[in-house]
Amino acid sequence: MENLDDLLAQRAAFAAQPAPVPDALMARILADAARLQPRPYAFAARETAPAKLTFWQAVSDLFGGGGVLAGLATAACAGVYLGAVQPSAITAVTLALVGSSAVDQLDFMPSIDSLLAEE
Amino acid sequence: MAKDTQNFTQDAALLTAYANGDPDAARDLAHRIVPRILGYATRILGDRAEAEDIAQEVMLRLWRAAPEWRAGEAQVTTWAYRVAVNLCTDRLRAKKRRRSDALDDVTEPEDGSIPAVDGMIEADRQAALSRALADLPDRQRQAVVLRHIEGLANPEIAAILQVGVEAVESLIARGKRALTAALAARRKELGYEEA
Numbered sequence: 686m687e688n689l690d691d692l693l694a695q696r697a698a699f700a701a702q703p704a705p706v707p708d709a710l711m712a713r714i715l716a717d718a719a720r721l722q723p724r725p726y727a728f729a730a731r732e733t734a735p736a737k738l739t740f741w742q743a744v745s746d747l748f749g750g751g752g753v754l755a756g757l758a759t760a761a762c763a764g765v766y767l768g769a770v771q772p773s774a775i776t777a778v779t780l781a782l783v784g785s786s787a788v789d790q791l792d793f794m795p796s797i798d799s800l801l802a803e804e
Numbered sequence: 805m806a807k808d809t810q811n812f813t814q815d816a817a818l819l820t821a822y823a824n825g826d827p828d829a830a831r832d833l834a835h836r837i838v839p840r841i842l843g844y845a846t847r848i849l850g851d852r853a854e855a856e857d858i859a860q861e862v863m864l865r866l867w868r869a870a871p872e873w874r875a876g877e878a879q880v881t882t883w884a885y886r887v888a889v890n891l892c893t894d895r896l897r898a899k900k901r902r903r904s905d906a907l908d909d910v911t912e913p914e915d916g917s918i919p920a921v922d923g924m925i926e927a928d929r930q931a932a933l934s935r936a937l938a939d940l941p942d943r944q945r946q947a948v949v950l951r952h953i954e955g956l957a958n959p960e961i962a963a964i965l966q967v968g969v970e971a972v973e974s975l976i977a978r979g980k981r982a983l984t985a986a987l988a989a990r991r992k993e994l995g996y997e998e999a
Contacts, residue, residue, distance in 0.1 A: 688996055689984050692933045693952040695926075700847070700953050703839040710856050714838060714863045718830035721867040723823055 815880035816873075823870040834863060837881060840954070841888050847949050848892045850938060858895070862887045878963075885956075885964045889946055896942055925995040932994055936986035944979035951976050 738746065748754045767775060815836060821829035841862050845855035862884050869883075937945055943965065950961045951972075958976075962969045987994065 697953045700843055703843045706838050713860055714834050717864050718867050723871050
């Protein structure tokens with residue numbers, strides 16, 4: 686058993702000074718490492734300064750995009766048109782609903798005086 | 805022990821740095837691990853070219869495992885040895901199958917790990933040790949090499965071989981008895997005095 690221990694100790698001393706790793710093997714291992722290495726989170730797209738916006742692009746962005754802005758403009762134009770022209774079809778609807786075409790005289794927030802007077 | 809702990813921590817830190825995209829971490833980690841795995845695989849397989857394949861495969865699996873690595877759950881070197889042990893076992897089994905299929909005689913292992921010793925007697929003794937190691941059952945050979953040549957502690961060997969410490973002690977004891985018997989049969993030839 687002593688002979689065996691001596692031989693194993695001699696082998697262990699040899700193993701403690703390992704032969705250098707061949708360059709070709711190390712190159713293959715490092716090539717694998719480079720291929721499989723996870724990429725860090727990249728903020729490359731944000732690193733460049735944002736392009737300067739024109740006035741209308743800025744207004745469009747403010748309202749949430751060109752489509753929203755176009756819809757809003759159309760609704761505003763329609764409101765101005767209906768208010769200025771007051772087409773008969775609209776007047777008929779107004780009469781049916783509120784009993785008067787003089788919309789500007791309507792009291793949308795009546796006081797409670799009339800209710801109190803009835804008591 | 806403190807040095808071992810420091811090494812384990814450094815290995816884990818390098819692996820984490822690699823997973824986080826540090827381009828130098830892979831080189832540093834490879835230089836720490838590859839020589840040990842290459843030496844171990846050479847001693848077990850007795851074939852330098854096959855050992856290089858094993859070392860590359862172990863590192864390939866380590867790179868793949870890096871993003872999911874949980875520091876503290878396993879030591880990097882223990883993990884690498886475990887993968888190397890399994891890959892070497894597969895290679896040895898495949899070799900045995902090929903030999904038995906071809907009905908070839910068992911050839912002597914070409915051991916690239918025999919130290920260059922002074923004198924023919926010492927060289928003969930080391931060659932006899934290699935031959936005796938090659939004739940051991942795989943698990944016994946792995947346990948003896950990890951303990952007496954790689955210099956690992958029994959608990960670490962137990963983690964590598966995925967068995968209990970008692971089983972490791974038993975494998976080493978049986979392996980050494982078989983080695984002693986093999987060398988005793990050639991005692992005179994190897995220049996040992998008769999007991």
